[in-house]
Amino acid sequence: MKKKKTNLNLIIALLICLLLPISRVSADTQIPQADLKSSIEYQEIDGFGVSQSADVYADQIYEHNKRDELMDLLFSDENGIGLSILRSEVGNGLNMPTIHPDINTWDFTAYQPEQWVMHEAKNRGVETFMSTVWSPPAWMKTNNRITRGGKLKREYYGEYAQYLAEYVKGYNLYHDIKIDAISIANEPEYAASWQSNLWSGEDFRLFVKDYLKPTFERENLDTKIIVGEEATFSDKRLKSIYSDQQALDSVDIIGTHYYHGKPYFFEQAKINDKKVWVTETSETMLSDTGFKDGVNWSKNIHDTLTKADANAFVFWLGAAYKNNNESLIRLTDKNNYIDAKRLYSMGNYSKFIKPGFKRIGVTENPTGNLYLSAYKNENTGDIVIVAVNNGQNNESIDLTFDDIDMQKLTPYVTNSKYNLEKLPDLIVNDRSVRLNVSGYTTATFVGNIFDQISEESIDYRIDDNLDDWSKISYRSDNWYLDSHNPYNGFDHDYSRARRTKKTSEYIVYKLDDLTDFRASIYYYKVLDGLRFEVSEDGENWEQVDYQYDSPRLTGGYWEYINVYPSNQLPEGTNYLKIIFEQGDRRWDKQLSSIKIN
16 A cells, blocks of 8 residues: 555656646757858859750740740849759750761851750850750761660771860850860760660770870860769769879869769769769659758758758759650740649758859758758858758757857748748847748758848837736736647747737736837637737727738748737827737637837
């Protein structure tokens, strides 16, 4: 009996501990911390792009009735995601003409769809043009055809090197397009049913060392030479080049595709100061244009930049008639298209991280499913932080700037609700700022070390976080201070005012000569039944029109807004009433805080 009594007392004690309220202070200490150190520098970013002027895909966008709109979405900084790299195909006579149809002929006649795409991209700010060979012209190959593999005949190595040089020279001379980088082969390991050509690692070594580099030097070409571009994220085919210093000196960029494998650090490339470009990636098996696919691609880009130190990331297709995930924009007919979420998720990088930015140090995975990467432009003072949350819960962190002073950050958000939506600025206090990133969201935070806050700081006379009822004047009966935080939907705010019944309920504040207020509200799915009224004497009330910026998704279908009056409050206002009414649930609106002046 004594033993049973002891156990009962222990259970009672544990229950008392569980029922005790969690203090605000202890809750705040649970917020994860992250640090940004701009002095830690990694790779330089060369850009983000797509392969729009390759195979039949230049034709598809060229012939679309909304082609200008599509090009804006892909390449415009103002009206799209601001891609900075255009990858093209060196035409071989199948689907795209070749400049060298036989050994005695050179033909630089413009192929209109390709040239239109190139120049429209250039007009929208693209400065980096790379071209890849899928197959040399058929007459140079062992199988005398463009498709199903085959190899470049050894006796045509010199001719092929000159062919690439003439391509670069001709596009500059006849088409006013400077080819900045050229790749010898697309997926050299695969004898595909489409345009293809097989290369071994030894073939690569011999060709770049003894033929291509000498030809480019003789022709005074500064075009970068790319090798690799296997379908699997790998540089293993390049062992022969890595072991031959002269061959290695002939290469500028190690290219890879990302269809298989996982991003990893190409040690030999980086030791030898070679850039690493992901020149093609997409998903051929899935068919999804939604927000979860979008955030999945944000994580893929994050991994290539942080795990592989990649300098460039090129998605396979910009806009195409594809029912799978091979394109950022899915064309459905000549007049319509679907702009997949992955377009905007990629834009969270490409729109803000421009060529010349450097990746810098930041806590990569400070909590849960939240992943961070950070970038800077030393010349302009721009700082860009990309946060990827690929889980369902809202994630909150306090980010500290260790070695730079920031005044504010501007968020741009892509998720189920928004496409690169600009949200209200976040103020940085004492080099620290709280970042809240909702589930399945990519958020880019943009700031500048030279920015100054133009608004004068306001010293509010009432600043109520609703930890208790001490700062209100009076209220109706049916209120409750809620401390629950499912899905972290309330950003670590463990005390908020909400109704206990679906009746009209009010809270009143009294302040002489009240002129302004800022109320922070969480609401569930739809904001319904929120009113504000003011009064001079507490008896006669006048409704106040209010407004708020774009709502911020938090977690579990909750959204957050800052509410403020649309117009100046009437002179002589001494009372402010917040009214919750209507709605489907008694808890569907919650007052997080209010500031009154």
